[in-house]
Amino acid sequence: MESSKKYRWHKIADNITDISFSAEGLAQVDVAGKTVCIAYKNDRLHACTQKCPHAGGTMADGFIDALGNIVCPLHRYKFNLDTGRNISGEGYFLKTFPVEIREDGVFVGFAENNLFGWLK
Numbered sequence: 001m002e003s004s005k006k007y008r009w010h011k012i013a014d015n016i017t018d019i020s021f022s023a024e025g026l027a028q029v030d031v032a033g034k035t036v037c038i039a040y041k042n043d044r045l046h047a048c049t050q051k052c053p054h055a056g057g058t059m060a061d062g063f064i065d066a067l068g069n070i071v072c073p074l075h076r077y078k079f080n081l082d083t084g085r086n087i088s089g090e091g092y093f094l095k096t097f098p099v100e101i102r103e104d105g106v107f108v109g110f111a112e113n114n115l116f117g118w119l120k
Contacts, residue, residue: 007110008032008112010110014106016101016106018106021038022060024064025039025041025064026039034110036050037060038099039064045101045106046070046081047097047098048079049094052077053092053093054077055075057072057073057075058073059072059073069087079093081096083096
């Protein structure tokens with residue numbers, strides 16, 4: 001069912017090299033009135049909310065562990081970058097967003113609000 005979601009795509013950079021990643025492979029970008037964390041690991045880009053759902057730590061200030069999970073800098077809660085699932089057992093969920101690298105730039109997708117989609 002995930003594939004049936006419709007996304008509104010927003011350009012975050014002309015090229016991946018235009019994103020200012022930290023030594024940990026994380027960056028914070030503002031796009032479409034939101035601030036998101038962009039992660040770069042093993043030649044893949046991921047995007048997630050900027051704040052940890054547990055205590056609001058800034059995810060871009062954390063790091064990516066050896067297994068490719070993003071780790072919150074405050075309490076070391078770990079989240080799978082593909083699914084957003086908390087893998088350290090506390091039960092939290094980190095919202096993730098799809099990222100696409102295209103010829104004309106790097107884009108992040110936000111799900112369209114389909115609450116009243118049946119009216120269209």
